[in-house]
Amino acid sequence: MDKNDASVSEVRPRAPLHICVIGSGSIAQRLVELAGGRLAGSIVFSGFAVKATTAARPWWPDGVRRIADPAELEELRPDIVVEVAGREAVRQWGTAALRSARKLIVCSASAFTDDAFLAKMQATARAAGSQIVLAHGALGGVHALSAAALLPLDHVMHTICKPVSAWKGTPAETVLDLPGLASAAIFFEGSAREAARTYPANANAVVVSSLAGLGLDRTLVRLIADPQAQLNRHRVEARGRFGSFNLEIENQPMASNPKTSDMTALSLLKLLEAEAGAMIV
Template identity: 55%
Template sequence: MSAFDRPRLNLCFVGWGAIARRVGELLAERHPQGVNIVAVAVRDHNRRRDDLPAGVRLISEPSELAELDLDMVIEAAGRDAVAVWGEAALRCAASFIISSTSAFCDDALLQRLVSVAEKAGSRIVMPSGALGDLGALTAASILPLKEVVHTIIKPPRAWRGTAAETMLDLEALEAASPFFEGSAREAADRFPQNANVAVISALSGIGLDRTRVVLVADPAASRNAHRVEASGAFGRLDLTLENEPLATNPKSSEMTALSLVRLVENAVAPIVR
């Protein structure tokens, strides 16, 4: 490819749940030039799926990635999928995009995937997800950081089916109620669907064990809110986002899907934003 050719992007999703379907829907609407969804990896590839993009191949084994001439693999299937698909994805594609960053609470897994990426010349990419963009925090971490606090506020229904139900009565709440405070590692490990994003703020700044996370259930909240506060040699940062929940999964934010669309489009765009 010459310097003047438009890049192409052959893409495979691992998982076809709420996030992947939303990304596929948005890409179909926006038609970024050069982007081709060529495969979707699922556990039960024999089950009929009427919402797949036309021509997409269903696969169920990591070894099948080698047959697809891929440029990017996007994981959106839960943290167990990172260990299952990660090594093959890094050997078969230039980029492995990890949505379930709570998988990196496992230091050994992270180091193993980094080692594979170094040998293969590929990259592990963590999208900014529900945080929109943490470029400022990443830049700030070049100098010493003193403190990073990530507060996650969601309506009670978003915490249903999680350990929060054993810590407070979600149905009886009348005011915002913090129910967990601890490290990003602890938060993401105990609440992988809701606090997965804490791994992103942690690895963008001072790490999983030094980043403090506060989880809050608020009956007055209609959106999933994130506040990241940091201080250090760079100065002070205070970033707040209020995200609409994903229509098909209130535990996730619409911004999670939007950040993946941005990442895909930037891979082929003449201007990267």
């Protein structure tokens, strides 16, 4: 055996990462389904953080622990906590997650429209030596935007266009006659902060594009309901010293929740793959 072979033989495989998921809805289920095929043996779902009244789901992996109190995270000690339960869940579980795990992946970025809460979470992460990661969700091109923002940016506009069904049960119903809509209609134009506060289930992505670029108050947002649309479309236009770009992505709505898409679960899966895999692209 030569020197190189000896070095290889001494390498020890990494232990599986222990993951706790906050939430147990459609995105959580899709993430578990996808991870079962892509990350089997590399990660273990060790806990689901849910309300005390939430029944165990048939798709939960064997041996998973149900927890209902953030204090229980200290005993569970996961490597990574993944939040997919809404912005109030970020408030309830966020600081405990940062103190118990090395990384908190946040899906409900609208929680960070509150500057004081964002500052508190960042301070907790620094003190605990942990990290907050914003999942890109349905949005593409975030790395390009965050790189462009290293030089001064002049303009960022984030437009979201979704089928009428995606806006049901939101304040859009007070602005538009959704059932009677005959053509695409813009029903919101304003700051990313206002859009995410008003439409947290539909506009989480604008917080991601804002924190990557010009910030919540300088990033412009346009929301559109389109009765002819079949897909959820995001377009991010940016202009600055780097040059300019126009990034667009169309996502298939998730069958069980048209306000989101499979890309939300896929982006979470890629973040976990980056932690557990041998190569990151």
